[in-house]
Amino acid sequence: MKNNNTPLRIDIVSDVVCPWCVVGYRQLAAALKQSNTDYEIHWHPFELNPKMPKEGQNMREHIMEKYGSSKAESDASRARITEAGNEVGFQFHFNDDTRMHNTFNAHQLLHWAEKQGHRHELKQALFAAHFTDNRDISDNAVLADIAAEVGLDRSEARAVLADQRFAREIRAEEQHWQQQGIQSVPAMIFNERHLVSGAQGVDNYLNILGQLAHMPD
Known part of the structure; x- marks a missing residue:
């Protein structure tokens, strides 16, 4: 990679009920490890089905x-x-x-987890809860349990979901990414300039990382 101390910024817009989002992230993570890339990941909300009813x-x-x-x-x-x-x-x-399931509350919980330094861990736990364990991630009690499993305070998680304190922020961030032209996920933005959509595969991500390493700042 480039000879500087600036990590590669990767913004990932995704939903926790999107199977290709977890596959794409895992592929990217493997490529990052193989290439010894210094990076930082920032997760952002997207709802595949914003009108999904509470019962799913x-x-x-x-x-x-x-x-x-x-x-x-x-x-x-x-x-x-x-x-x-x-x-x-x-x-x-x-x-x-x-x-x-409806994922609006899950995204609110992820927003709160970011403030505690646990957003990435919670994101991975939600992927597993939904796709591997078939847990109901629209249920606030289940969401609070998952938060506790990654080291967050369960009672505070329940309070966050009960009062919907981050609802406005999530709606605003979702709207921001839609205005940037994001209509499907996963969407990965490298260094706030280069958009890559979908699960590209480890080899393709390695090629992308190689190209980014040789791009001028």
């Missing part, structure tokens, strides 16, 4: 309705995602009861 929806039904896909196409997509997860050490456990 069966994931297969949701995908078939949203994209007009058949059950066979849904099964094939799940198989691709599961394989991609296995390649980067993440387990997807899809089943007929897997649900899609």
